[in-house]
Every structure is written in structure tokens, then in C-alpha cells.
Amino acid sequence: MALADELAWTTVTELAARIRRKELSPVEVMDATLARIEARNPSINALVFLDSERARAQAREAEAKLARGEEVGPLHGVPTALKDLFDFEPGWPATFGGIRALKDFRPPFQCLFAERIQRAGAILVGKTNSPVFGFRGVTDNYLFGPSRNPFDVARNTGGSSGGAGGAVADGLLTFAEGTDGGGSIRIPASWCGVYGLKPSAGRVPVVSRPNAFAAKDCFIHEGALTRSVADSALVLSVLAGRDRRDPFSIEDRPDFLAATSRDIRGWKIGFSADLDVYPVDRRVRAVVEQAVRAFEEAGAVVEPVKLGIRRDQRELSDLWCRVIIPLSVMAFEGFREAGMDVLGEHPDDIPPELHAWIERGRRLTVVEMGKDQAMRTEIYDAVEGALATYDLLVSPTLAALPVENGTDGNTLGPAEVEGVAVDRLIGWCMTYFLNFTGHPAATVPAGLADGLPVGMQIIGRRYADADVLAASAAFERLRPWRATYAKVEARLGQA
Numbered sequence: 001m002a003l004a005d006e007l008a009w010t011t012v013t014e015l016a017a018r019i020r021r022k023e024l025s026p027v028e029v030m031d032a033t034l035a036r037i038e039a040r041n042p043s044i045n046a047l048v049f050l051d052s053e054r055a056r057a058q059a060r061e062a063e064a065k066l067a068r069g070e071e072v073g074p075l076h077g078v079p080t081a082l083k084d085l086f087d088f089e090p091g092w093p094a095t096f097g098g099i100r101a102l103k104d105f106r107p108p109f110q111c112l113f114a115e116r117i118q119r120a121g122a123i124l125v126g127k128t129n130s131p132v133f134g135f136r137g138v139t140d141n142y143l144f145g146p147s148r149n150p151f152d153v154a155r156n157t158g159g160s161s162g163g164a165g166g167a168v169a170d171g172l173l174t175f176a177e178g179t180d181g182g183g184s185i186r187i188p189a190s191w192c193g194v195y196g197l198k199p200s201a202g203r204v205p206v207v208s209r210p211n212a213f214a215a216k217d218c219f220i221h222e223g224a225l226t227r228s229v230a231d232s233a234l235v236l237s238v239l240a241g242r243d244r245r246d247p248f249s250i251e252d253r254p255d256f257l258a259a260t261s262r263d264i265r266g267w268k269i270g271f272s273a274d275l276d277v278y279p280v281d282r283r284v285r286a287v288v289e290q291a292v293r294a295f296e297e298a299g300a301v302v303e304p305v306k307l308g309i310r311r312d313q314r315e316l317s318d319l320w321c322r323v324i325i326p327l328s329v330m331a332f333e334g335f336r337e338a339g340m341d342v343l344g345e346h347p348d349d350i351p352p353e354l355h356a357w358i359e360r361g362r363r364l365t366v367v368e369m370g371k372d373q374a375m376r377t378e379i380y381d382a383v384e385g386a387l388a389t390y391d392l393l394v395s396p397t398l399a400a401l402p403v404e405n406g407t408d409g410n411t412l413g414p415a416e417v418e419g420v421a422v423d424r425l426i427g428w429c430m431t432y433f434l435n436f437t438g439h440p441a442a443t444v445p446a447g448l449a450d451g452l453p454v455g456m457q458i459i460g461r462r463y464a465d466a467d468v469l470a471a472s473a474a475f476e477r478l479r480p481w482r483a484t485y486a487k488v489e490a491r492l493g494q495a
Contacts, residue, residue, distance in 0.1 A: 004032040004039070008171030009485055012078060012231035015174055016121075019077040022066060026077030026123070030059035033079040033125065037172050043491070044148045046157075046166035048084055049093055050126035055079065058123045075238060076121030080224075081176045083161055084127040085134050086208075087111045096331070097132040097160070098141025098409075101346040112207045112243060113177045113222055120238040128163030128176055130184075133328045135354050136425040137187045138403065139163060140411035142349060148405060149191060150488040151452055155402040156411055158191035160184040161225060165192035168225045170488055175235055181220040181327075182320055183397075183431025186443040189225050190397035190455025193445045193484055195472065196225045197232045198431075200463045201438030202250045204236070205243035211330065212247055218323040218376075219438045227482070229473040232442075233257045236465070252463065259466035260473035265299030267471070270390035276309040276382075277316065278430050279420035280399045283449040288396045288456050291446035294478040295394070295471065305390065307382040311375070317427035320435070322372050325361035328354065351410050353425060380437040387439075387461045392471055397443040397455030400428045430457060440465040444472050445481035453484070 007015065007029065018024045034052050041047050062077040082089060085097050088109040095102045114124060129147045131139050139162025140146035147162040149155040150170040157166040161178035165188025168176055178185035180198040189196025204222040206215040214220075224235040233256035242251040271292050274280050295302050309316075335342050342349060343358070350358075386393055399422070400414045412424040422428045434441040439462055443455035456475075460468040 003028060004036040007032050008036055008489070009227070009482070010174065011228045012075070012174040012226060013228070013234055016075055016078050020072065026059040026062035026066070027056070029077055030055055030079060030123065033173065037125070040170055040172060043153055044150055044166045044170055045145060046128055046147055046163040046170065046172060047081060047126050048129045048144045048163065051092065052125070055123055055125040062121065062123065073119065073121030074234060075117065078122045078174060079125050080117060080122045080173055081125055081164065081167060082111070082114060082127045083130055083164055083177045083179060085130045085160065085179060087113060087177060087179065089114050089124060092127060095143055097130045097134060098143035099132055099342060100143045100349045101340070101342050103143060112205055113239065116239050128161070128167055130160045130163060132351055132354060133331065134160035134179070134181060134184055135324070135328060135357070136160065137183060137413050137429045138411050139188070140406065140409055142409040145409060146405040146411050149402050150491065151193060152402065153491070154404055155452070156191070156405050158188035158402065162188045164225045165189055165194060168192070168194045168227060169485070171485065175224045175226045175231055178223050178225045179220065180223060180435065181218060181324055182426055182435050183429045185221070185223050185225060186397050186431045186441060186455065186457065187429055190443045191402045191453060193453030193481065194225050194227050195229055195232055195442065195444060197223055197236065197442040197468065198434065198440065199223055199236060199240070199465050200440045202248045203440070203463070203465055204239045205246035205249035207243060207245045212245065214327055214330070216248060217326060218320065219435050227485070229469060229476050230257060230260050233260050233469050250463070254466045256466060256469055259469040262470035263299070264295065264471055264474045267300040267391040268389065269295050269300050269302045270305030270386055270393045271302050272305050272307065272393065272395045275395050275430055275433065276307050277311065277313040278399045279313070279417040279422065280396055281401060281417055284396050284399065284401065284454050287447040287449050287454040291456050291479060292394055294475050297478055298474045305386055305393065307386050309379065309382050311378070313427060314421070314423060316379070317423040317432070319372055319375055320426055320432045321357050322361070322364065323376060325357045329358055329361045332358070376436045379433050383433065383437050383439060383459070391467060393459040395430055395457045395459070397431060397457040398429055401449060401452045401454070434459060438462060440468045442468050442472050444475050445484065448484065451487070
């Protein structure tokens with residue numbers, strides 16, 4: 001067996017430990033990683049930029065450091081990737097989700113994920129695909145096209161961290177960066193059958209300029225997609241901790257890895273199959289209703305719960321679009337002030353759905369924005385109310401199975417679920433509630449429906465990220481999902 005195939009399904013923790021013990025060298029790990037990417041990435045379109053030369057050079061440096069007996073970080077020599085959105089490495093292209101006019105834009109910035117992950121010894125190999133400005137729950141754009149689901153390459157990975165989800169699910173990388181402003185870690189993790197944790201707001205700093213407060217109008221989070229819970233705990237321990245540039249970041253850093261060994265016996269878990277308002281595909285519902293029983297096997301008490309939400313799901317998905325759209329409006333304004341009038345000179349680079357919401361966003365009044373934050377508060381109060389009784393809440397992650405990819409660079413989500421119309425950008429995603437509120441939430445692979453992955457969402461109290469990890473790990477022990485990747489491997493990289 002080639003080393004590229006042997007290492008494909010290892011975990012971050014396993015790989016890092018073997019490198020530290022010198023059972024594997026960073027150079028051979030990097031060569032194997034790049035070989036698998038070359039063989040399989042064309043069939044799934046997960047990575048859209050690769051800097052192989054730099055990655056190999058850094059692997060040689062990592063190997064020399066080990067040879068000298070120097071102290072190394074917890075991710076020393078482990079390959080990973082950035083997301084091609086608001087995520088930067090100096091000199092690398094930043095297309096903000098496949099905007100054609102920005103294909104040669106190479107800003108001199110470095111994002112916090114790149115800073116902290118490289119400080120821990122990880123090696124960046126390139127950037128992963130995402131939709132324009134991350135403004136939808138699927139991954140497609142006019143520059144790079146759609147990311148294809150490793151479980152069925154005719155279908156989408158989800159978004160906006162869709163390239164990251166595909167890369168991890170296909171064994172190209174052990175982990176990859178994800179950001180989450182409406183579910184963008186949890187959505188692709190759910191559709192690609194991997195693990196995705198959105199930490200509590202403030203747990204991992206989000207550095208934005210010129211507006212340091214931009215990521216709080218609708219909470220935006222930084223994290224990673226992995227194939228195991230322990231891997232996410234390890235990466236979170238590297239990313240967490242206060243940064244002076246983020247006014248809301250917190251210093252508190254529990255032992256996240258230790259949390260994955262905790263017992264959840266006696267915990268009270270509230271289960272909602274629809275979060276009060278979502279139509280849910282009956283196949284998804286059946287898988288999650290079966291999966292949630294694992295918590296009872298672990299000794300927890302699982303009870304049905306109502307959150308008390310009375311708004312229609314379409315009203316709430318429109319709310320998410322209104323709350324998040326000012327970030328896009330101001331980003332395009334920033335481009336214009338820097339001499340790149342993308343909207344004015346390259347309007348065809350932007351999907352029509354985003355154009356429409358930008359126009360609506362520009363017309364928002366102060367009164368309307370105030371009412372929107374009051375509506376958002378209703379969701380916060382509902383989640384907090386339920387978590388006053390329960391240690392955790394559990395639901396499906398998404399209301400629908402992966403959609404087929406379009407051929408026009410503008411793939412959208414389903415138009416309806418179980419006969420009920422939903423917004424095609426975000427309305428089938430049972431994730432954005434937790435971006436309104438800032439609670440930690442993860443998706444675990446719950447099983448397969450018609451051969452496609454289904455995710456189960458685990459929601460914790462604010463700053464109780466360790467509880468979410470503990471429950472996720474308990475589920476993984478009882479319902480391990482590692483064997484599901486055999487279906488991915490059998491695809492042999494063929495589109």
C-alpha cells in the first residue's frame with residue numbers, strides 16, 4: 001500500500017504523535033499528502049490553490065528541527081489548508097469565494113488561523129473552495145465551480161467551508177480550516193460525514209479590520225473540520241485564547257482533550273427533531289431519531305423539547321440574511337475604496353441572489369435593524385430557556401440531504417423540504433440559530449440515508465464547549481463513523 005493511501009485515514013492526533021516519535025518524517029508525510037491531493041482532488045474540487053513548493057520546503061525545515069532535538073508544537077509537520085474566503089496568508093491569492101476579478105489578488109495579510117496553526121507546527125499546503133462571500137450553504141462559484149461530495153461526486157459538499165469538508169472527508173487532509181457565520185463549519189461537516197465544531201463566541205478570536213466589531217452583528221466563528229472529536233479538541237486547544245485585536249475574545253482555555261474522556265451519565269439532553277419550525281426530510285429525521293438513542297446508552301436522559309419559537313422558518317432565514325448582509329456591503333465598499341470596484345465593474349462575478357440582498361441591505365433603516373436584533377434576541381432567549389433545564393440540546397444539523405451540483409457556477413440548496421418552501425440560500429440549514437446566539441454547537445456523523453451522510457447537531461451552554469466535546473466523543477465511542485469512509489476510498493478518485 002502506498003504511503004499516501006496508508007496515511008489518508010489517520011487522525012491529526014495519530015499523525016502528530018508519529019511525527020514526534022520520528023516514526024514518520026514531515027517530508028514523507030508531505031510527499032504523501034501532495035500525492036493524494038494530485039490524484040484525487042480533480043474529482044472533488046476541494047482545493048483551489050496549492051503551494052507545493054513552499055509546503056515541501058517547510059516540511060524539510062520541520063524535519064531538520066526534529067533532527068536537532070528542538071521542542072516542537074502539538075501539530076508539528078501536520079499538513080492543513082486555509083479557506084479561500086476572509087482568510088489570508090501573505091502572497092497567496094484571496095478570491096473571497098471565487099470572485100473572478102480577484103483571481104490575482106494577493107494581499108499581504110495573515111489571518112489568525114494561519115498565525116496560530118503554524119505556530120503550533122502545522123504546514124499550510126493551500127486554500128479550499130467556498131462560495132462568494134460565504135453567502136449560502138453550498139459551495140459553488142463562477143471561478144472554480146462546485147466542490148463535489150466524496151460520497152457522491154454528483155452532489156455538493158455544503159458550504160461555505162465546502163472545500164474543507166470535501167478535503168477532510170476524502171482523506172486529502174486530516175483537518176482544514178472552517179469559518180462559521182450561519183453554519184459554514186457544520187453544514188459541510190454534516191453533508192460530508194465529518195466532525196465540525198463551532199466554538200462559543202469569543203472562544204477563538206475573530207480578527208477583523210477596519211471594523212473590529214464586524215463579526216458580532218451575527219456571530220462569526222473560527223474552527224476546523226476533522227474526522228474525529230479528539231482532533232477537533234486538539235485543534236481548538238491551539239486556536240483558543242484571547243487576542244487583543246478581538247474585543248470579545250476570552251482567555252479561558254479548558255483542557256479540551258481531557259473533555260473527550262468525560263462521562264455523560266446522568267446528563268439531561270433535550271431533543272428536537274425540527275427546532276420548532278423547520279420542515280425536515282423524513283429520511284434525515286429517521287437517522288437522527290435513531291442516533292440520539294446513543295446518549296441513552298451512555299447513561300444520559302433524553303427528552304423531547306420545545307423551544308417556544310413562534311416565527312415561521314422563512315421569516316427567520318430572511319432575518320439571517322439581513323443581519324449578515326452588512327458585512328458583504330461593507331466589504332465591497334472596502335474594495336471600491338481600494339480601487340477595485342467589483343460590483344460596479346464586474347457585476348457578473350457576483351451571484352444574482354447576493355446582488356439582490358446587497359440592494360436590500362443598503363436600504364435597511366436603523367429602525368429595521370433594531371427590530372431585527374430584537375427578533376434575534378427571541379431566538380437567544382428560547383435557546384437559553386431550554387438550556388436552563390437541559391445540559392445539551394440535540395437536533396438534526398440540516399433538514400435536507402446533499403443537493404445535486406449545478407453546471408452554471410450557481411448551485412443552490414433545495415427549494416422545498418417535505419413540500420414546504422424554504423429559502424435556497426440558508427433555509428434548510430438548522431444551524432444559523434446558533435450564530436444568532438453564540439452557543440457552541442457541533443455536528444457528528446449520525447449515519448447514512450440513501451448512501452449520503454446525515455449530521456446530528458449537539459448544542460451546549462455558552463462557553464461549555466467542553467460539554468459539547470464530551471457528548472460528541474461519547475457518541476463517537478458508541479457509534480463510530482470511521483468505517484463510512486470505506487465508501488469514499490472505493491471511489492478511487494473517479495469523477
